[in-house]
Each structure stands twice: as structure tokens, then as C-alpha cells.
Amino acid sequence: MSAVILTDEQREALQEITNVGMGQAGASIATILNEFVHLSVPKIFILRADEISPSIVSLVGDAEVSAVRQAFHGAFRGEAIVIYRNQSHTDIADLMGYDPDVDTVEEYELILDVTNILVGACLGGVAEQIRADIGFSAPSIMAEHIPAGRLISPDEVGSAWALFVEVNFALEGRSFACHLIALMPEEEILAVGKALDWFMETL
């Protein structure tokens, strides 16, 4: 079914382009946190609205998470969501030299900053490769300490199908792990497909 919206070739190209964006984002946080970031192969899915929440659960597990959302617009419109496992806040604060009993407000400022860097580098890197201009809204806290399965409900997705791009970052020897997903509605997927075709033609 999903092949109707994005061909195998387009999906494969998007995966490799995302891989390069992920590498740029990984290098940014590796520098900021002064740690080695473990990267894995990004995954591309086209999902029905009601499949998104289960996919998030299978990605992060059933644990409590916090999440930050950041919209992007321009050549493509969609929303990036960075999901943090709960211990990850404390880990970032610790790595950045904050006091162990740093208050919640500061902790959230930190994950907003980290989100902004990850999304900007990763999606900015994707857009740059396919010569598309995109801009970003300010990131905002989407949820704090809630079960992963309650992060997003199908009616929030706003389209029947969505492009789900999954990128994972983990720090070696730390519990810190976060997942970046980019969600784009149906009508945008076509625009992405066209940009990918153009990109592949230039190779």
C-alpha cells in the first residue's frame, strides 16, 4: 500500500539522504556533549494515522518519555518530534556540567536546545542535499513524563497517511537515548518524492 506513495527507489534515496543529515546532527551533539554518539541506520515508513502511536511504542518501548516538537515549513511542511527517555534529561544536564539537582525549568531549556540542534542539523542537512529551503518554528515541550503510547493520537495527525522518518541517537556508556521522528502529511509526501526524483536525476 505504502509503495503507492513513495517508490522503493525514492525511499532508499530518502534513507541515505537522512543518513547524511543524521551524521551532521550526531556530530553536533557529540561536540556539545563531548561524548561519542552511536548512530544506527535511519528508517523510513509510510504509516496510516492509527499506526503512528504503535510505531512510537515499538521504537522507544512502553516507558515514560518526554518529547519536544518542532514544526518545519517551506518546500516541505511537517513536524519533527524528539522523544527523550526520562533519565535522558538528567544525563544531558550532567554532561553539560549542571548541578545534579538542577531545576526542572533549566532541564527543559536544555532539551529544547538539544532538540533545536538535532532537528536543525538533521532536517536542515536533508533539505540542503535536495536543495530545498525549509525553515523551523521554535521548539516546544509536547509532553512530560507520559507513557510513549499516549504521545500522539491518530486525530492529531491530520491526514490519513504520514511519512515517518526515524533517527536514533545514543551515547556510549550513558543511558541517554533520544529518537527523532519527522512526520509529514500525505500531500507533502508527493512533493518529497518529486524532489527525490530530481536529486537522483542529477547523480
Add this chain to the structure above:
Amino acid sequence: MSVSVLVVDDSPMARKMLIKALPPSWDVTITQASNGIEALAAYRTGTVDVMFLDLTMPEMDGYQVLETLRKEDLNCLVIVVSADIQPGAQQRVRQLGAIAFVKKPVKPADVQSVLKEYGILV
């Protein structure tokens, strides 16, 4: 004599981009592999002179390939080609025996300068 080049990447598009970035004047025979296991199988035929190796791959990643090659008495020149551009990744692959690191997206000029630096291309 033609140089035997093995291009290892899980992405067909990335392999195509790398092959297009090789100097046109370089006389090469190209073989491709889409993961570490295939790469080692090709390497063990004993004919690979230069290997372009991606790091992030399913099945067996580039780090594991380098570790295995080191145990098996590394007998070809490995150039890592990766999107993982953090300084730590470059250090690790050099420690594991790779001679050079080329950043993705691959630029022909970067490939050429690495090949010249190591005397692979005169």
C-alpha cells in the same frame, strides 16, 4: 594494471555516488557489497586492492569489518566513507587500520586527494 576496488555500502544510491566520484582516469575494476558480510566474502577472494567502506550498515557494520580485517592480517587499503562525521568516529576507524576518512556526501575532489596522498593514484 587495473586496480581492484570494492565499494561497500547498504545504499545503492550511496554506492552509485561514490563510483561516480572516482577519478575518471583511474583504471579500476569495481565490485560492490551491500553489508559487512558481503564485503568480507569479497575480500577473502583475495583480489581487493582498495576498499571504500561505509560505517552504518545492517547485518555487519563498518567497524566490525575493520576489526575482522585486522585479525585476518589486513591486506588491502581501506578508505572509510561515512556520514558519521564526529571526530570520535574518524579516530576510531584510523585506530582500526583505515588509511583515510571521506565524508558523505562524497565529493570527487576529496576522493582524489585521498588517493593521491597515499600514492594510490599517481
